[in-house]
Amino acid sequence: MRKxxxxxxxxxxxxxxxxxxxxxxxxxxxxxxDPELVEIxxxxxxxxxxxxxxxxxxxxxxxxxxxxAKGWNLL
Numbered sequence: 001m002r003k004x005x006x007x008x009x010x011x012x013x014x015x016x017x018x019x020x021x022x023x024x025x026x027x028x029x030x031x032x033x034d035p036e037l038v039e040i041x042x043x044x045x046x047x048x049x050x051x052x053x054x055x056x057x058x059x060x061x062x063x064x065x066x067x068x069a070k071g072w073n074l075l
Contacts, residue, residue: 005030010075015066024062037071
């Protein structure tokens with residue numbers, strides 16, 4: 001993994017809604033490296049957590065993401 005992956009892991013450590021395409025791509029790369037480093041939260045679940053409704057009237061996030069305990073150990 002590259003520095004930009006670790007930087008993003010720090011940014012999502014406590015959870016984040018991912019709106020940016022490049023960030024989504026990097027998180028998926030982290031997930032490919034080791035699926036136990038990050039938890040991906042589908043938009044449907046994200047709606048329950050945030051109370052937001054993503055119905056397409058506005059931009060829809062890619063997903064939510066949070067660092068796992070294993071991910072924290074790499075920081």
